[in-house]
Amino acid sequence: MDPYTCSSYRPISNLSFISKLTERIVVKRFTTHVSDFNLFPNRQSAYRSFHSTETAVLSVHDALVRSIDNNQVLLDFDTVDHSILLSVLSNRFCADGTALDWFRSYLSIRTQSFIYNHQQTESYPVTCSVPQGSVLGPLEFVAYAYRTYY
Numbered sequence: 001m002d003p004y005t006c007s008s009y010r011p012i013s014n015l016s017f018i019s020k021l022t023e024r025i026v027v028k029r030f031t032t033h034v035s036d037f038n039l040f041p042n043r044q045s046a047y048r049s050f051h052s053t054e055t056a057v058l059s060v061h062d063a064l065v066r067s068i069d070n071n072q073v074l075l076d077f078d079t080v081d082h083s084i085l086l087s088v089l090s091n092r093f094c095a096d097g098t099a100l101d102w103f104r105s106y107l108s109i110r111t112q113s114f115i116y117n118h119q120q121t122e123s124y125p126v127t128c129s130v131p132q133g134s135v136l137g138p139l140e141f142v143a144y145a146y147r148t149y150y
Contacts (some may be wrong), residue, residue, distance in 0.1 A: 006121055010078065011112045013131035023135035026102070030093075030139060039093050040146065047138045077141050078129040082107045085130075085144045093143060106136070 001008035015023075034040055045051035045059060089095040089103055110131070111123040130137035130144075 006114045006116045009114060009116070010132060011114065011126075012133040013112070013137075015131065015134055020135055027136055027139055030095075030136075034093065037094070040142070044142060044146070047142055077132060077137065080130050080141060080144045081128050085140060088143055088146065089140075092146065103140075 040048065085107070086100065086104055090100055095103060107130075110126040112126050113123045114121045130140045
């Protein structure tokens with residue numbers, strides 16, 4: 001990758017304090033919901049309390065080997081399709097009504113720009129991915145990945 005080209009860098013969301021505070025509340029409620037109804041698979045270790053990093057490493061290794069064997073592309077935070085994520089949240093995690101509307105709103109009308117060489121690029125729409133540097137993004141990614149690997 002060319003270090004002098006903005007597109008070589010991954011964006012990180014510059015989120016306000018109130019946004020991160022709101023995300024923390026949503027993460028706590030969503031995590032409680034997922035835990036109460038046992039919605040994540042037993043092998044899911046990332047971003048979960050009391051789960052082993054050793055188990056996570058073994059699971060990732062296994063997924064990598066299987067993906068390579070099957071010529072599949074691996075998921076990344078930047079590959080999350082919003083409509084699929086919303087569908088997974090609705091169908092698998094039973095998010096509906098106001099909760100699903102909140103997730104939809106959270107993912108919509110996002111833009112990003114970069115500062116490179118002391119100059120800010122134009123803002124451009126974010127049509128996929130979960131916000132990098134956010135509190136909720138990792139949990140959304142895990143929910144999204146669940147549909148692919150489990």
